[in-house]
Amino acid sequence: xxxxxxxxxxxxxxxxxxxxxxxxxxxxxxxxxxxxxxxxxxxxxxxxxxxxxxxxxxxxxxxxxxxxxxxxxxxxxxxxxxxxxxxxxxxxxxxxxxxxxxxxxxxxxxxxxxxxxxxxxxxxxxxxxxxxxxxxxxxxxxxxxxxxxxxxxxxxxxxxxxxxxxxxxxxxxxxxxxxxxxxxxxxxxxxxxxxxxxxxxxxxxxxxxxxxxxxxxxxxxxxxxxxxxxxxxxxxxxxxxxxxxxxxxxxxxxx
Amino acid sequence: xxxxxxxxxxxxxxxxxxxxxxxxxxxxxxxxxxxxxxxxxxxxxxxxxxxxxxxxxxxxxxxxxxxxxxxxxxxxxxxxxxxxxxxxxxxxxxxxxxxxxxxxxxxxxxxxxxxxxxxxxxxx
Numbered sequence: 194x195x196x197x198x199x200x201x202x203x204x205x206x207x208x209x210x211x212x213x214x215x216x217x218x219x220x221x222x223x224x225x226x227x228x229x230x231x232x233x234x235x236x237x238x239x240x241x242x243x244x245x246x247x248x249x250x251x252x253x254x255x256x257x258x259x260x261x262x263x264x265x266x267x268x269x270x271x272x273x274x275x276x277x278x279x280x281x282x283x284x285x286x287x288x289x290x291x292x293x294x295x296x297x298x299x300x301x302x303x304x305x306x307x308x309x310x311x312x313x314x315x316x317x318x319x320x321x322x323x324x325x326x327x328x329x330x331x332x333x334x335x336x337x338x339x340x341x342x343x344x345x346x347x348x349x350x351x352x353x354x355x356x357x358x359x360x361x362x363x364x365x366x367x368x369x370x371x372x373x374x375x376x377x378x379x380x381x382x383x384x385x386x387x388x389x390x391x392x393x394x395x396x397x398x399x400x401x402x403x404x405x406x407x408x409x410x411x412x413x414x415x416x417x418x419x420x421x422x423x424x425x426x427x428x429x430x431x432x433x434x435x436x437x438x439x440x441x442x443x444x445x446x447x448x
Numbered sequence: 449x450x451x452x453x454x455x456x457x458x459x460x461x462x463x464x465x466x467x468x469x470x471x472x473x474x475x476x477x478x479x480x481x482x483x484x485x486x487x488x489x490x491x492x493x494x495x496x497x498x499x500x501x502x503x504x505x506x507x508x509x510x511x512x513x514x515x516x517x518x519x520x521x522x523x524x525x526x527x528x529x530x531x532x533x534x535x536x537x538x539x540x541x542x543x544x545x546x547x548x549x550x551x552x553x554x555x556x557x558x559x560x561x562x563x564x565x566x567x568x569x570x571x572x
Contacts, residue, residue: 389535394506398532407548412553418525422518431513431525432506435532440548 203241204229206245212288213349215381218251239268243281250285250322253377255294258285262298276305283316290368292320296310303329310335314343319384321360321399323347349388349397353429360434363426364399367436370417376403383441397434402441410438451485454478455557462550469536472550478559479550480534487512487527490564492519494571505531519567526560 207226211218230244242265249257262282269275279302286295295316303313310329317326323346330340337343350360365382371377385400403410410412414437484505491511500510508533512524531569533553537545547557 212469389539391531391535391539393503396532407551407555411559414529414556415559418522418529421525422521428510428513432509432528432536435528437529437532439547440552442544 199227201233201237201244203238204233204244208244211244211251212247212380223248223252239265239274239278242268243278246285247281250288251378253372253375255289255291258282258289258291259294272305276302279305287316287319287395287406289377289379290371290382292316292368293365296320296322311337311339314339318343318386319345319364322357322360323350323360324357329369334418345388346397349395349433353433355427355430355434359427359430362424363421363430363436366420366424367399367401367417367438370413371401371403371438373416374409374413378407381441385406389435396432399436400439401436402439404441405438410440413438451489453487454482455554455561458482458550458554458557462547462554467547469545471547472547473552476537476545476553477534479553480530480537483527483530483557483560484508486561486564487523490520490523490567493568496520508544517567518564523560523563523567526556526563530556530560556559 204226207222211222211226220368227245227248230248232243233241233244246258246261246265249255249261262278262285265278266275266282267279279298282298283295283302286292286298299313299316303310308331314326314329314335317323317329318339323343326343327340327347329335330337330343350356383402385398385402387398387400389396389398405413417436417438455478458475461475461478464471487510488504491508494517496511496515498514500507500514502510509524509528511521512527515521515524530553533549533556536543536549537553
C-alpha cells in the first residue's frame, strides 16, 4: 500500500491480521474498523477506500468491494499505486469467491506487465475461462505449470461444444448458491479442477471444498440441481461438467 | 428386490459400531444405485419424448436432463451429482472418504426419493 500515516498504519496492521486469521471474524471488530476507515475518507481517501474495499470483502459485500476499489483506482491512476490497488482488488474478489468478476482487474494488472502469468491463468481457470487462458499462454508464450491441464480442458470443452461463457455460467451458479447460503469466506477455500474417468466416460469436475455440515452441503447440492434445471444450459454442459461441494479436508480428522 | 433395499443396506452399513473406510465407500455406492434404479423406474412410467442411447447410467441421466418436465431435469442433475460422488467412493482410493461423505450421499438419496415421490403424487 502507499506510504501510510500512523492511524492508517494501525488500521492496516489490524486489517492484515484479520485477513490472515483462520478464526471467524466478529462483526463488532469489522464495524469498528469500517468506522475508522470512513473517518479517513477526507484526509487519506486512497487508503480509506482500500481499507473499506478489503473490509467489504470480509463481509461478503460485493457491490461495496467494487465501489471502493474502483474509487481507489481513480485516485491512483498511475503506477505503482494502481498496481497495488488492482492487487488488493483482485484479492478481495477472490476472497469472496467472485472469480468471474476478478477476471477484468486481473487482465488489467497483466497488461501492466506485472509478473503474474501463473495467477492470471489460475484465475481464468477458476472462472471457467479455459479458452481464454489457453489463448493467453499461446499468445504471450507464457510458461505456466498448469498449461497442460488448461489445454486438455480446452480440448474437452471443444469436444462437447462448450464455450467459456457456458462453463463460466455453470460455475457462477454454483458460487451463487454458496453466497445465498451466506458462504462468503473463500480465503481458505480450496478449488479443485480435474478430470474423472470411469470405463468409457470422462467428465470435468469443479470441486469447491467448504466447511459446512452434511445438511448444508445436501441443501446446497439440491438447490444447485434445481437452479441448473431452471437455467437454459446445454445438456452437453450439464452431463460433462460437474460442479460439486465437498467437505474441506481440515475436517477429516473429526470423524 | 426393490431399489430402496440398496438405500436400507447403505444406512445399515453406517449403523455398524466399528466403521471402516470401506463401509463409508460401500454405503455411498449403494445409495447411488438406489437413486439410479428409482430414476429408471420413473422413466419407464413416464418415458421421455426423445429416448437417449448409450451406457445405462449416462442414458438415464441424459433422459432425465433432456426431459420436457423441469422436475425430471432436476432429478437428472441430482443423479449426475450422485454419480460423481459414487465415482469418488469406488475409484478414488488415494483420497480419503469419510463418514460425512457417506452420510451426505445417503441424505441426498433420500432427498431425491422425496422429489420422485412428489412428482408421482402430483401426476396422480
